[in-house]
Amino acid sequence: MSRAALPGFRDFYPQELAERAYVMNAWREVAGRYGFVEYDGPPLEPLELYTAKSGDEIVGQLYVFEDKGGRKVALRPEMTPTFARMVGAKLNALRKPVRWFSTPQLFRYERQQKGRLREHFQLNVDIVGEPDVAADAELLALAIDVMREVGLTASDVRARVSDRRLIGALLAHFEIAEKDHPLVYAVLDKLDREPRAALEKRLTDGGVAPHAVRSLFEAVGSKSLDELRTRLGGVRALDGHFETMTRYFELLRALGVDDWVRLDLSVVRGLAYYTGIVFELFDTAGEFRAICGGGRYDDLLATLGGTPAPALGFGMGDVVLGELLRSRKLMPALEPALDYWVASDDEALLSDVMTVAARLRGGGHSVEYSLRPQQLARQLKAASSAGAAQVVILLRDQWSGGAGTMTVKTLADGSERVVRGDELFNFPV
């Protein structure tokens, strides 16, 4: 019988847990800076919560089972349905726009790969009740500020943005039938991974007219909004979408993140529920999977049976971000740290050592000492490797049963001073 963790699940040793905490602290810090408040929901949900939105095929990627009450339940694979339920239930009572975030552990039963496990932690940030593109800009700026918070720069990470409505209008303009849109989205998604000729063939084989395919690839090849506008500026049906995008970029500049952002119409996002601006964050070297992805999903709350309300959000996993930080040497190492180590040259003084330690701990200090008799040299060594700032040494000849003094040694410079017991306990940290 194997004692290893299940495939795709992680044991968090202290170093790994410190890394996880570092990333999650950055999430909380930045989300708080934008005025978002944290919430959480159950890790186990009714299966229907997920099948209602995404259909039965998603069941193959869920941890599903029947509980003892005969309910079909699933470990949560994403946070959005839970969020939609919670917000939907109290939408009228909540101050709008709702700005909530969460850092759930999510589960998905899939073949694992680098950057993709069966379990991960994910920052979820959502805004409900604000249709204006200003909310889209605010959301992306928050995601980018998380990158800054952990030391990444615009040369490490790029945000690619697109707009489902703009794409939809383009397809209509090129007279591509509604029924072909799913195929077109699938092809766009593969634009930088498969040869263009093969993708064109897939579209024409699927029944899309060759001239429409050509126009589509030209438009999607635009590297900036200006370029796209120049190409299709005369098309009245697109004007509104161009205005929205233009404003979006202006607001991103106002928020100081425009350096990070590029228009990229090949960003589709797999999830069917996105309705407007969508975005992804990638490492510029193209070494890792997407760090983050999100967008506007104005219809989702209504789809899930709640009150209709405009909404948008993103998810950012801890796995890819962690890999990126480690590869860029931006992940802090776990440094052992301790305020005091209490040592003695006489094992008979162990109870005195413990009393001194208890007094120091009572003063809010972190304190360790050797739990078994050890040579003084060994205790100093242990103190050093435990990261102790100071060592309190009880020497048989000085201590004289508690009536005398102790030596306090600062490990960084080796300096020592001799103090009485009551003095020590008044020391600042």
Place this chain on the structure above:
RNA sequence: GUGGCUGUAGCUCAAUUGGUUAGAGCACCGGUCUGUGGCACCGGGGGUUGCGGGUUCAAUUCCCGUCAGCCACCCCA
């Protein structure tokens, strides 16, 4: 779920064409050192060579299966 590559100590790696008891560095524990840490030297623990089977006088080495990891699909967080 499909296909490919890879599995030797906690980590990084050795081990002749298949040939004694599978080694080294780092890490860990201890000794030199019962008034003082980081260094040095010495020593110790730790391996069913992922697991199971096969071929062979003999398998870490060759073959098959399986599990795990990585990669590409699929799908997406």
